[in-house]
Amino acid sequence: MKSGPKSRAMYERATESIPGGVSSNFRYWGDEETLVVKKAKGAYLWDQDDKKYVDYRLGFGPVVLGHARQEIIDHVAEAMQIGNCFAMTNEYEIRVAEKIKKLTGVDYVRMSNTGTEATMGAMRIARAFTGRDKILKFDGAYHGFHDYSLWNTYPPTSGVGYRWSPFLVPQGSGIPRMIGDLIxxxxxxxxxxxxxxxxxxxxxxxxxxxxxxxxxxxxxxPQPGFLDFIREQCDKYEIVMIMDEVKTGFRIAPGGAQEYFNVRADLVTYAKCLGNGFPAAAIAGKAEIMGEVGPGKIPHGGTYGANVVAMAAADKTLDLIADGELEKADAHGRKLKEGWKKILDASGLPYVIQGPDSMPGIVFTEEPVCTEYRHWAEGDHETYDMIIQKCIEKGVMPDNDSREPWFISTQHTDQDADFVLGVFEEAVKETVAEL
Ligand SMILES: Cc1ncc(COP(=O)(O)O)c(C=O)c1O
Structure with missing residues (x-):
């Protein structure tokens, strides 16, 4: 979809001082397509031309309780009166750590600002704890923007090779080849x-x-038992199991994926929904390992870690989540999934709908189930893109990158679901007619 005149003018202005006009490459949709936001409230977002969208990007996932949530804004505004950054522990930080422990069952928590920082820190803790250097990850998994993470994130399938002898592919230039020796x-x-x-x-x-x-x-x-299998293997070989819950934490269940799949990791990383869009993140885990983080032991730090704005946002967000709000996002997701199924069955397109109710994904594929990167990569992303472009034109905005699931907030209503399914049905019919 081409952006409107005001978005276009604002985007062009951005390109004068920001490379590519965006502060994250993932936000670039094309010179004539990249939108500039004006405001967002609840489940809705408006671009600079005042076009309204039902938002299923939610800032790449974090805004699970809805945009500009009043209770959070009020709590943050009040908290800011005491200052923000002290180079000392503050009470909001202690409260957030206590609430994370209560919701997730971890023993200890250290605060960070982003998911990238949290996974980088967790990897360091694991290396220090075990005295070993290598990281094992999975093809297609993204753990943030640092050099230890950007391997086999989304290369062409030919790039990652045959599944029994995969190659390592960095996401792009500037990632030292020698880091690949550690992955x-x-x-x-x-x-x-x-x-x-x-x-x-x-x-x-x-x-x-x-x-x-x-x-x-x-x-x-994960296939049934896969996470348990990782747990068993980590126990067998004394390897640290890190569950990266940056997307799933405080979203798919109050206790995140550990609760949803009933598996306990050694370390867990949180960001996104922890602060409902404020930059709060955390590394959490078992006392045996996290208890070794400290002066003269395992290094961890950061000027802005646990700043009051982020912690106050997390403090209120976790209260609302503990009160059971996530149920609303799940119910909306179930309604969308049921509607998509009917529409896609009628369309004749081969598809898989997968993922938990509050972050479902659709892949157009003949595979009965998508279990790994190669299945996903072989899906028909062109058809998906065509449908999503039409949805965005008609005021429904999931990410136009088919890797991103639809992120659902607790503010999406039944009325939104009816509208969204109507739009989705039209988009599918128009796309099928064009194929
Ligand atoms: C699973 C996962 N880990 C880590 C990150 C990095 O988080 P951030 O963008 O806050 O640095 C992301 C971001 O999308 C993510 O999805």
Whole structure:
């Protein structure tokens, strides 16, 4: 969809001082397509030309309680009166750590600002704790923008090679090749391959970092037992299991994926929904490991970690989540999934709907189930893109990148669902007619 005149003018102005006109490459939709936001409230977002959208991007997921949520704004505004950044512990931070412990069952928490920082810190803790250097991740998983994470995120399928002998592909230039010597990336959901790689290499591996579901690959779910298998293997070889809950934490259940899948990791990383869009993040986990973080032991720091604005936002967000609000997002997601199923069955397109109710994904594929990156990559993303472009034109905005699931907030209503399904049906029919 081409942007309107005001968005276009504002975007062109942005390009004068911001490379590409965006502060994250993922926000660029094309020179004539990249929108500039004017405001957002609840489940809705308006661009500079006052076009309204039902928002299913929610800032790449965080805004689970809705945009500009009044209770959070009020709590943050009040908290800011005491100052923001002190180089000292503050009470909001203690409250947030206590609430994270209560909701998720972890023993200890250290605050960060972004998911990238949290996963980078968790990897360091795992290395220090085990005295080993290598990281094992899964193809298609994204763990943030640092150099240890950007391997086999979304290369062409030919790039990652045959699943039994995968290649390592950096996401782009500037990522040192030699860092790749410290990374293993294996197909998600492949029990056998994981077992054999660990049998050979366990002594080098500090941690297995796993997105409990591939929230950056249209929400590919773990096969039954896969996360338990990782848990068992980590116990067997004394490898640290890191569950990267940056997308799933405080979204798919109050206790995140650990609760949803009933698996306990050694370390867990949180960001996104922890602050409902404010930059709050955390590394959390078992006392045995997290208790080793500290002066003279395992290094961790950051000027802005636990600043009052982020902590006050998290403090209120966690209260609302503890009160059971996530149920509303789940109910909306279920309604969308049921509607999509009817519409797509009637369309004749082969498809898979996957993922938890509050972050479902759709992949157009003949595969009965998508279990790993290669299945997803072989899907028909052109058809998906055509449908989503039409949805955006008609005022419904999931991400136009088919790797991102639809993010649902507790502010999306039944009325929104009826509107959205009507738009989706029209978009599917128009697309099928054009194929
Ligand atoms: C699973 C996962 N981990 C880490 C990150 C990085 O988080 P951030 O963008 O806050 O640095 C993301 C971001 O999308 C993510 O999805």
């Amino acid at each position: 293993y990336s294996l197909p998600f959901n492949d029990f056998e391959f994981l077992e054999s790689r660990l049998k050979e290499r366990w002594h080098e591996i500090a941690c297995i970092i796993v997105e409990p579901l591939l929230g950056n690959q249209g929400s590919i779910m």
